[in-house]
Amino acid sequence: RIMRPDDANIAGNVHGGTILKMIEEAGAIISPRHCNSQAGEPCVAALARVERTDFLSPMCIGEVANVSAEITYTSRHSVEVQVNVMSENILTGAKKVTNKATLWYVPLSLKNVNKVLEVPPIQYARKEQEDEGKKRYEEQKLDRLETKQRNGDVILPVINPEPHTVGYSQSSLIHLVGPSDCTLLGFVHGGVTMKLMDEVAGIVAARHCKTNIVTASVDAINFHEKIKKGCVITVSGRMTFTSNKSMEIEVFVDADPFVDEPRERYRAVSAFFTYVSLSKEGKPLAVPQLLTETEDEKRRFEEGKGRYLQTKAKRQAQMQQAAQQ
Amino acid sequence: RIMRPDDANIAGNVHGGTILKMIEEAGAIISPRHCNSQAGEPCVAALARVERTDFLSPMCIGEVANVSAEITYTSRHSVEVQVNVMSENILTGAKKVTNKATLWYVPLSLKNVNKVLEVPPIQYARKEQEDEGKKRYEEQKLDRLETKQRNGDVILPVINPEPHTVGYSQSSLIHLVGPSDCTLLGFVHGGVTMKLMDEVAGIVAARHCKTNIVTASVDAINFHEKIKKGCVITVSGRMTFTSNKSMEIEVFVDADPFVDEPRERYRAVSAFFTYVSLSKEGKPLAVPQLLTETEDEKRRFEEGKGRYLQTKAKRQAQMQQAAQQ
Amino acid sequence: RIMRPDDANIAGNVHGGTILKMIEEAGAIISPRHCNSQAGEPCVAALARVERTDFLSPMCIGEVANVSAEITYTSRHSVEVQVNVMSENILTGAKKVTNKATLWYVPLSLKNVNKVLEVPPIQYARKEQEDEGKKRYEEQKLDRLETKQRNGDVILPVINPEPHTVGYSQSSLIHLVGPSDCTLLGFVHGGVTMKLMDEVAGIVAARHCKTNIVTASVDAINFHEKIKKGCVITVSGRMTFTSNKSMEIEVFVDADPFVDEPRERYRAVSAFFTYVSLSKEGKPLAVPQLLTETEDEKRRFEEGKGRYLQTKAKRQAQMQQAAQQ
Numbered sequence: 001r002i003m004r005p006d007d008a009n010i011a012g013n014v015h016g017g018t019i020l021k022m023i024e025e026a027g028a029i030i031s032p033r034h035c036n037s038q039a040g041e042p043c044v045a046a047l048a049r050v051e052r053t054d055f056l057s058p059m060c061i062g063e064v065a066n067v068s069a070e071i072t073y074t075s076r077h078s079v080e081v082q083v084n085v086m087s088e089n090i091l092t093g094a095k096k097v098t099n100k101a102t103l104w105y106v107p108l109s110l111k112n113v114n115k116v117l118e119v120p121p122i123q124y125a126r127k128e129q130e131d132e133g134k135k136r137y138e139e140q141k142l143d144r145l146e147t148k149q150r151n152g153d154v155i156l157p158v159i160n161p162e163p164h165t166v167g168y169s170q171s172s173l174i175h176l177v178g179p180s181d182c183t184l185l186g187f188v189h190g191g192v193t194m195k196l197m198d199e200v201a202g203i204v205a206a207r208h209c210k211t212n213i214v215t216a217s218v219d220a221i222n223f224h225e226k227i228k229k230g231c232v233i234t235v236s237g238r239m240t241f242t243s244n245k246s247m248e249i250e251v252f253v254d255a256d257p258f259v260d261e262p263r264e265r266y267r268a269v270s271a272f273f274t275y276v277s278l279s280k281e282g283k284p285l286a287v288p289q290l291l292t293e294t295e296d297e298k299r300r301f302e303e304g305k306g307r308y309l310q311t312k313a314k315r316q317a318q319m320q321q322a323a324q325q
Numbered sequence: 326r327i328m329r330p331d332d333a334n335i336a337g338n339v340h341g342g343t344i345l346k347m348i349e350e351a352g353a354i355i356s357p358r359h360c361n362s363q364a365g366e367p368c369v370a371a372l373a374r375v376e377r378t379d380f381l382s383p384m385c386i387g388e389v390a391n392v393s394a395e396i397t398y399t400s401r402h403s404v405e406v407q408v409n410v411m412s413e414n415i416l417t418g419a420k421k422v423t424n425k426a427t428l429w430y431v432p433l434s435l436k437n438v439n440k441v442l443e444v445p446p447i448q449y450a451r452k453e454q455e456d457e458g459k460k461r462y463e464e465q466k467l468d469r470l471e472t473k474q475r476n477g478d479v480i481l482p483v484i485n486p487e488p489h490t491v492g493y494s495q496s497s498l499i500h501l502v503g504p505s506d507c508t509l510l511g512f513v514h515g516g517v518t519m520k521l522m523d524e525v526a527g528i529v530a531a532r533h534c535k536t537n538i539v540t541a542s543v544d545a546i547n548f549h550e551k552i553k554k555g556c557v558i559t560v561s562g563r564m565t566f567t568s569n570k571s572m573e574i575e576v577f578v579d580a581d582p583f584v585d586e587p588r589e590r591y592r593a594v595s596a597f598f599t600y601v602s603l604s605k606e607g608k609p610l611a612v613p614q615l616l617t618e619t620e621d622e623k624r625r626f627e628e629g630k631g632r633y634l635q636t637k638a639k640r641q642a643q644m645q646q647a648a649q650q
Numbered sequence: 651r652i653m654r655p656d657d658a659n660i661a662g663n664v665h666g667g668t669i670l671k672m673i674e675e676a677g678a679i680i681s682p683r684h685c686n687s688q689a690g691e692p693c694v695a696a697l698a699r700v701e702r703t704d705f706l707s708p709m710c711i712g713e714v715a716n717v718s719a720e721i722t723y724t725s726r727h728s729v730e731v732q733v734n735v736m737s738e739n740i741l742t743g744a745k746k747v748t749n750k751a752t753l754w755y756v757p758l759s760l761k762n763v764n765k766v767l768e769v770p771p772i773q774y775a776r777k778e779q780e781d782e783g784k785k786r787y788e789e790q791k792l793d794r795l796e797t798k799q800r801n802g803d804v805i806l807p808v809i810n811p812e813p814h815t816v817g818y819s820q821s822s823l824i825h826l827v828g829p830s831d832c833t834l835l836g837f838v839h840g841g842v843t844m845k846l847m848d849e850v851a852g853i854v855a856a857r858h859c860k861t862n863i864v865t866a867s868v869d870a871i872n873f874h875e876k877i878k879k880g881c882v883i884t885v886s887g888r889m890t891f892t893s894n895k896s897m898e899i900e901v902f903v904d905a906d907p908f909v910d911e912p913r914e915r916y917r918a919v920s921a922f923f924t925y926v927s928l929s930k931e932g933k934p935l936a937v938p939q940l941l942t943e944t945e946d947e948k949r950r951f952e953e954g955k956g957r958y959l960q961t962k963a964k965r966q967a968q969m970q971q972a973a974q975q
Contacts, residue, residue, distance in 0.1 A: 001651075002679060005504035006830040010555045029652060029714050033740045042741040062834045064679050090683045091692040091760065110741065157482035171557075173498040174528055179330035180656040184712045203499055203557055210583050230335045232528055258535050326823055327853065330655040354826055354882050358906075387660040389853055415856040418813075505830040509880050 003061050009202075009212065011278070014059040016215025017198030019085060023101045024050075024191030026069040027081040028183070031105040034071050034079060038120045044183055045105035047190030048078065049140055050221040053101040054315055056322045058214050058282070059087040065098070072102075073133030074119045079105045080133060097322050104140060113185050113226075140220070147222045147270065155236040155252065165291045169207040171200055172236035177229050188227040193253055193269055197221075200237040201249040201273035208239055208247060209287045211277045216246060217315070219272035219307070225255070227268050232256045234265075240272070241304025242290040247275045248304045272307065328386050334527075334537065336603070339384040341540025342523030344410060348426045349375075349516030351394040352406040353508070356430040359396050359404060363445045368432040369508055372515030373403065374465055375546040376427035379640055381647045383539050383607070384412040384423050391420075397427075398458030399444045404430045405458060422647050428515075429465060438510050438551075465545070472547045472595070480561040480577065490616045494532040496525055497561035502554050513552040518578055518594055522546075525562040526574040526598035533564055533572060534612045536602045541571060542640070544597035544632070550580070552593050557581045559590075565597070566629025567615040572600045573629045597632065653711050659852075659862065661928070664709040666865025667848030669735060673751045674700075674841030676719040677731040678833075681755040684721050684729060688770045693757040694833055697840030697873050698728065699790055701752035704867040704965055706972045708932070709737040709748050716745075722752075723783030724769045729755045730783060747972050754790060763835050763876075790870070797872045797920065805886040805902065815941045819857035821850055822886035827879055838877040843903055843919055847871075850887040851899040851923035858889055858897060859937045861927045866896060867965070869922035869957070875905070877918050882906045884915075890922070891954025892940040898954045899923045922957065 007018040024047060031045035059065060066086040073080035085099040109115040124130040158167025173196065181192045198215060205213040227233060234254045241248040253269040277285040292298045332343040349372060356370035384390060391411040398405035410424040434440040449455040483492025498521065506517045523540060530538040552558060559579045566573040578594040602610040617623045657668040674697060681695035709715060716736040723730035735749040759765040774780040808817025823846070831842045848865060855863040877883060884904045891898040903919040927935040942948045 002675065004830050005832075008504075009501075010504070025652065029740060033714075033738075033743070036741050036743060044741075064683075088683075090679060091686050091694075093683070093686060156484070159481070171499050173500070174496055174525070175498070176334075176524065176528060179335070180654045199501065200499070203501055206501075207557070207581075207583055232532070256532075258532055327659075327849065350826060351824075354824060358882070415853065416860045418857075418860070505828050507829070 001065055003059060003063050003065060005061055008061045009214075011212040011280075012061045013212070013214045013278070014061070015195075015198060015202065016055055016218070016273075017195035017202075019055070019059065019065070019099055020050075020194040020198060020218070021191035022065060022067050023083045023085060023099065024103065024189065024194060026067045026083050027103040027105060028189065028191070030069045030071060031079045031081055032107065034122070035107040035117065035119055041117055042110045043107040043117045044110060044185055045079065045107050046187065046226060047103060047223050048106045049104040049144060049223065050190070050194070050218070051102035051140065052217065052220050052311070053099055054217040054318055055099060055215050056319065057087070057096050057098055058278075059098050062091075064088045064090055071122055073130075073137060074122050075137050076118060077106055077116050078137070079107070079119055080136065081105065102136075108185065110185070113187075143220060144222050153252070155238050162291065164208065164288045165293060166238050166297050169204045170236070170238040171203045171207065172234055173200055175233050175235065177227060177231045177233060179229065182229045186229040188229075188233075190223055193223075193227070193233075194221065196233070196235045197237075197251045197253060197269070197271060198273065200235045201251050201275065204237040204239055204249045205247050205275035205277075208290070209277045209285075211285060212280075213275045213277050215273060216276045217274045217311070219274075221269060221271040223269050225266060225268045227253075227255045228257060230257070232258060233268070239290050240300045241308060242287055243308055244286055245276055245284045246308070247287055247290070248308065249273045249275065250300070272304075326390055328384060328388050328390060330386055333386045336537040336605075337386045338537070338539045338603070339386070340520070340523060340527065341380055341543070341598075342520035342527075344380070344384065344390070344424055345375075345519040345523060345543065346516035347390060347392050348408045348410060348424065349428065349514060349519060351392045351408050352428040352430060353514065353516070355394045355396060356404045356406055357432065359447070360432040360442065360444055366442055367435045368442045369435060369510050370404065370430035370432050371512065371551060372428060372548050373431050374429040374469060374548065375515070375519070375543070376465065377542065377545045377636070378424055378426040379542040379643055380424060380540050381644065382412070382421050382423055383603075387414075389413045389415050390423070396447055398455075398462060399447050400459075400462050401443060402431055402441050403462070404432070404444055405461065406430065427461075433510065435510065438512075468545060469547045478577070480563050487616065489533065489613050490618060491563055491622050494529045495561070495563040496528045496532065497559055498525055500558050500560065502552060502556045502558060504554065507554045511554040513554075513556075513558075515548055518548075518552070518558070519546065521558070521560045522562075522576045522578060522594070522596060523598065525560045526576050526600065529562040529564055529574045530572050530600035530602075533615070534602045534610075536610060537605075538600045538602050540598060541601045542599045542636070546594060546596040548594050550591060550593045552578075552580045553582060555582070557583060558593070562598075564615050565625045566633060567612055568633050569611055570601055570609045571633070572612055572615070573633065574598045574600065575625070597629075651715055653709060653713050653715060655711055658711045659864075661862040661930075662711045663862070663864045663928070664711070665845075665848060665852065666705055666868070666923075667845035667852075669705070669709065669715070669749055670700075670844040670848060670868065671841035672715060672717050673733045673735060673749065674753065674839065674844060676717045676733050677753040677755060678839065678841070680719045680721060681729045681731055682757065684772070685757040685767065685769055691767055692760045693767045694760060694835055695729065695755035695757050696837065696876060697753060698756045699754040699794060699873065700840070700844070700868070700871040701790065702867065702870050702961070703749055703751040704968055705749060705865050706969065707737070707746050707748055708864050708928075712741075714738045714740055715748070721772055723780075723787060724772050725787050726768060727756055727766050728787070729757070729769055730786065731755065752786075758835070760835070763837075793870060794872050803902070805888050812941065814858065814938045815943060816888055816947050819854045820886070820888040821853045821857065822884055823850055824882055824884050827877060827881045827883060829879065832879045836879040838879075838883075840873055843873075843877070843883070844871065846883070846885045847887075847901045847903060847919070847921060848923065850885045851901050851925065854887040854889055854899045855897050855925035855927075858940070859927045859935075861935060862930075863925045863927050865923060866926045867924045867961070869924075871919060871921040873919050875916060875918045877903075877905045878907060880907070883918070887923075889940050890950045891958060892937055893958050894936055895926055895934045896958070897925045897937055897940070898958065899925065900950070922954075
């Protein structure tokens with residue numbers, strides 16, 4: 001698909017959220033196709049988790065995004081999908097790896113949306129592939145449980161905040177879930193949610209540094225609960241950490257099922273986005289340091305620093321790998 | 326244009342904002358066409374004001390909206406456009422008047438966006454038409470000035486509000502202005518702004534009464550300042566008044582030109598929207614009374630009551646007129 | 651790509667226009683990729699013509715459209731692209747051929763939009779492939795010239811028309827060409843134009859027979875002139891012919907470059923669309939006969955009948971071919 005002005009910011013860089021949405025669409029096609037490949041109850045697949053993903057190089061308006069997807073592991077009730085995105089400049093023919101993402105889907109019965117179905121097993125070329133897949137499966141299961149527990153936080157408004165404080169750049173948007181945001185079963189596509197999350201994170205980052213910013217990476221995203229058509233969702237973001245040249249933003253998605261269903265607002269998704277600021281020549285710029293005021297803000301800053309140092313090594317390895325391809 | 330699922334709420338009623346956007350598109354086509362009809366500097370037209378408009382009957386998915394526009398008055402620097410919207414059920418052939426709106430545009434030079442150009446005068450069939458137009462022109466000019474003065478209010482967040490208070494339903498969204506929101510000159514289309522305003526007002530109304538709601542009318546909207554591509558706009562709404570069967574919501578649009586231009590956030594637009602709650606059969610329902618707490622809330626409630634009583638008579642007259650057509 | 655509610659009519663059948671848009675996007679990716687494959691001036695490709703295409707089976711919401719494209723012939727200045735569309739039901743795994751379309755593109759220089767570039771020749775597996783391609787090339791060239799000549803007609807409004815006359819169902823819409831409708835060079839994507847044409851043709855068909863209608867085929871579409879960003883386009887449609895179970899609608903696209911360029915309105919595209927009316931079970935229904943009143947209407951009806959009888963044989967052959975796959 002050709003990238004259009006609507007997919008990009010005013011500097012011409014395609015929004016990370018547009019790419020996340022394409023990645024999820026690929027997963028949402030390949031996983032029910034697999035699950036429905038054997039006779040049995042028809043199903044749709046619900047996105048349960050997206051593993052950490054890096055944006056290795058920015059994509060621009062006019063380039064073509066090539067998305068390919070493959071099923072790499074199946075547990076009894078879930079499917080792991082590997083999605084690769086390449087950007088292709090059709091004027092020069094140049095191709096670059098833009099993203100590699102891993103998504104987990106759970107098949108739900110078309111007739112009864114609360115019933116999780118069984119996944120037909122895939123064949124592995126080598127025994128090690130199955131073992132590695134199983135390891136990834138166990139790790140993400142554990143992480144999903146942990147995230148669910150530390151998920152009660154809310155973003156409180158701040159009156160007249162100082163520049164570069166957390167309160168200065170924090171932002172939120174509301175969105176009424178319409179029919180075209182939803183799957184056949186009437187639940188919001190994971191890709192739609194991720195695009196809104198990237199939009200809010202991008203506004204937080206731009207408010208903080210007031211320059212052209214792009215998504216550098218997204219931490220693992222867990223989809224704790226489905227969001228139904230007709231809900232109002234509130235997507236809120238606050239900055240948690242800055243390094244010399246990157247900003248980490250925590251994003252929450254809360255759903256408010258206010259029509260029809262008398263139910264309380266609930267936390268549906270949360271994740272960390274990392275942004276960098278780019279000069280007109282596309283070079284990373286220094287970003288202003290985040291000013292932390294409260295104890296909670298200082299604690300979150302230290303936690304963010306931990307994540308930053310941990311993933312810095314990993315990211316450098318991946319960049320080298322991508323450069324060699 | 327056929328109304329699609331995305332144009333409507335989950336009950337199938339087309340959003341007032343979608344209709345406002347179509348109305349403005351018609352005005353944005355006819356007014357520069359007129360202003361460019363004579364040799365001279367090429368221009369685009371900027372929306373300056375929309376007169377109060379009533380939604381006479383709801384439009385539904387699958388119906389065709391017919392929009393017609395006509396220039397009814399020209400002053401030296403502005404154009405008055407009358408737009409009519411009819412809904413047509415193409416299966417039964419039934420047609421209904423949905424809206425009548427009056428818009429004011431100002432022509433700006435394509436080369437220098439701060440230069441207001443002169444408008445070629447139109448010919449009037451009768452002298453009275455010109456006189457009546459001039460009267461409407463003077464009235465709106467006065468009203469625009471007045472609105473500009475009482476425009477400094479902000480919506481402050483409330484922690485843990487009680488149901489049916491102002492704080493309980495107040496809502497805001499942020500939107501990053503993208504290329505397809507804008508005119509050729511890089512300014513946000515008035516119709517895009519009005520659609521977002523209706524979206525926020527609708528969420529406030531739905532949060533208050535938790536039923537299916539539709540736009541009944543929009544008070545005069547003044548566009549005080551242009552909003553540029555790349556701005557973040559914050560659209561906030563709060564309930565100001567409830568009658569037995571209607572809710573009045575005040576909506577503000579603030580623009581934040583944070584990239585490129587180091588300028589303070591400014592109030593770009595403000596307006597009052599009136600909503601009604603509909604049963605499944607399309608009958609108006611009673612709405613919960615708004616609980617006012619502060620002195621300001623009580624004052625705004627009384628002001629809203631004034632507007633309500635004033636327009637009640639007018640609206641009834643219009644309904645009768647529409648019923649006779 | 652998964653088909654969503656917005657891609658379809660209220661009966662769930664995907665609009666022919668959505669499919670035409672996807673077909674054109676595939677062509678708009680593959681043809682510049684080919685033309686830029688050799689060192690030389692970089693180019694984009696402008697859609698010059700779409701050959702007659704049949705909609706072999708309707709596509710529904712929730713199905714996945716698989717679009718594949720291949721270059722089948724190159725002349726000195728044009729590229730022929732063959733695009734196939736398959737619909738896939740990911741719940742049942744069933745696949746059906748939906749469309750086969752042939753498109754012609756002309757490469758234009760990125761630096762000078764009025765300069766047509768040369769196309770690198772492709773290799774043919776067999777000599778006959780080249781000869782057949784050359785024959786198709788000559789035929790379409792001739793047809794393009796002919797269409798250009800008989801292109802001056804306009805659709806005049808009719809007051810109080812009788813049901814089933816031409817004036818009763820004729821329709822038109824205007825659209826302001828925005829940035830996201832356009833290519834890198836600022837010209838409207840052919841697919842965007844075709845989608846609007848299908849929308850108008852669908853409204854004409856629904857007004858005539860007042861039932862659920864779907865696109866059955868589109869006659870060859872010639873793109874006589876490019877349409878620039880900022881133009882207003884008027885898309886008009888009128889019924890020209892009815893058989894027992896089909897309706898033929900002629901659609902015109904006129905462009906009005908009222909900003910920037912002081913140029914007269916011009917005819918940019920014209921084509922014939924054929925629609926059928928479907929029952930709730932998806933069976934074709936009888937359609938009311940078109941009542942022709944003027945000499946021109948009677949002549950156009952006879953011409954339509956000629957096209958109908960001519961293509962009936964071809965279509966039956968294609969249906970049989972598709973049924974065998």
